[in-house]
Amino acid sequence: MINKSALAQPDVLLVLQSADAPVDSEYLHTLPYAPVLVMTTQPSLTSSTSLVFHLPNDANQQVVHKLLHSIERVLNARKHVVTLVANGGTGKTQAVLKFVSENLSSFSNIWFFDASSNDTLTANFKDLGKAAGIGEDVKDVRNLLARINENWLCIFDNADDKNVYLRDYVPICNHGNVIITSRLSETSQMASPDCHIDLMDLTKESAMELLFSKAHKQNSNENQNWAFNIVEALGCHALAVSTAGAYIGATPTCTLENYLTYFNKKKKKILNYRMRSLDSYEKTVYSAFHLSFEKLSHRTQLFMQICAYLNSTAIPLRIFTQAADYTGSDTSASDVDPPIKAINFMKEFLSLFEDEDLWEDSVVEMCQLSLASYNAVEKCLDFHAVIQACAQETVECQEYVSQTALLLLARATPLGNTNKEYQFRRQLLIHASHVWQANSLLTVYTKICLAKIFQDSGLWTNTGKLENEVLSVCRQVNGLEHPDTLSAMANLAATYRHLES
Secondary structure: OOHHHHHOOOOOOOOEOOOOOOOOHHHHHHOOOOOOOOOOEEEEEOOOOOOOOOOOOOOHHHHHHHHHHHHHHHHHHOOOOEEOOOOOOOHHHHHHHHHHHHOHHHHEEEEEOOOHHHHHHHHHHHHHHHHHHHOOOHHHHHHHHHHHHHOOOOEOOOOOOOOOHHHHHOOOOOOOOEEEOOHHHHHHHHHOOOEEEEOOOOOOHHHHHHHHHHHHOOHHHHHHHHHHHHHOOOOOOHHHHHHHHHHHHOOOOOOOOOHHHHHHHHHHHHHOOOOOOOOOOOOHHHHHHHHOOOOOOOOHHHHHHHHHOOOOEEEEOHHHHHHHHOOOOOOOOOOOOOOOHHHHHHHHHHHHOOHHHHHHHHHHHHHHOOOOOOOOOOOEEEEHHHHHHHHHHHHOOHHHHHHHHHHHHHHOOOOOOOHHHHHHHOOHHHHHOOOOHOOOOHHHHHHHHHHHHHHHHHHHHHHHHHHHHHHHHHHHHOOOHHHHHHHHHHHHHOOOHHHHH
């Protein structure tokens, strides 16, 4: 009796020695997959799907060695598993379909499975089982695929659900090919050696070609300049560029020249614009993003929303950890109308991260769903520009969240003069510039902190403007002789000396 559980183990070979009686092929098909080596003197016992090796009666040692080498080569064949991981809308499925269309003759069979949930996978496997006449059991279908000893291809598309375990569906065998597309970074663990692909955004040249094609515009020198600005602003994100082209083509008043103005004014409408293309992809830029965003914990969703109001790249995690450790006051006596609601929102947000390890847990959450990338050396987060735009559109009260980003940045800004403090303020420059452009600064303290950041980078005009605002408020509220007013005067005077030099 054959031990079926033993055959289910990897690297197992079933040898039928002296098989001179008929072998029940139907019984073999009920066994878990394992390669079977049948040694027989009866050619009639081989099947049409078998690989047959003949050993002549007068074979010498060289012939025997060659035969054994051929058998070894067949038994050492390996299944190739390729994983494509990227965020939604980058064209993973389209890339696979293009590959298939260009390589149809390379595969004996091609099966496409919707791996977005256990329900869709089970339905696909049942349909295949019915068509093959073996019933609807998933394991039976999986074993059928494993027994087809040919160069087939199984595609598991949109494997984005952590609760779907593909090992229950991928054929257990040493042949064939599997392609898995997913937003989950951990999907790469299933890839064969050197077979994982982090699908990158389009090149600028490819993105511009796509934009012209969807917008039905000529690739002229003048149009190239406008197109370059569009694809650069969209980070060469495939779906966002396609949507931009389609929107331009369908909107008489929207052109390559004014598209970015349209986008900034009607961001939500354009991110939710559904293209009327003939392919099967039906998601909008926003809906493709939201499929991943809704899988984040509430704490991480808030974290991502606040990050969306900083510069999209090189966001130090230290901004948040230092803001959480801040023990000073967010307002001063000079603040006539402090942003109480934004301050309370910030404190509620920080209370969700009482355990410092939770910050890194949220980073892992976002990275696992391909919503962000993390530089472990610099301890900084990066977001794609399109993902950042979509994250902003999830915010119900954008004013409070935008103000919270500014308040956190101020809390995190060290005001000392050590080299470590200076270096960190230099890291904060791109974020200070970003929030300054997007907000009216809320408190005297935020103005002081941003002025210090600009001062370190020699941006004396920005520094002078902020310090002048601080002096104006202090003079109006506290009077000329107040220490805060005198300090503000001294700071502004020092800045003016730099501006004049």
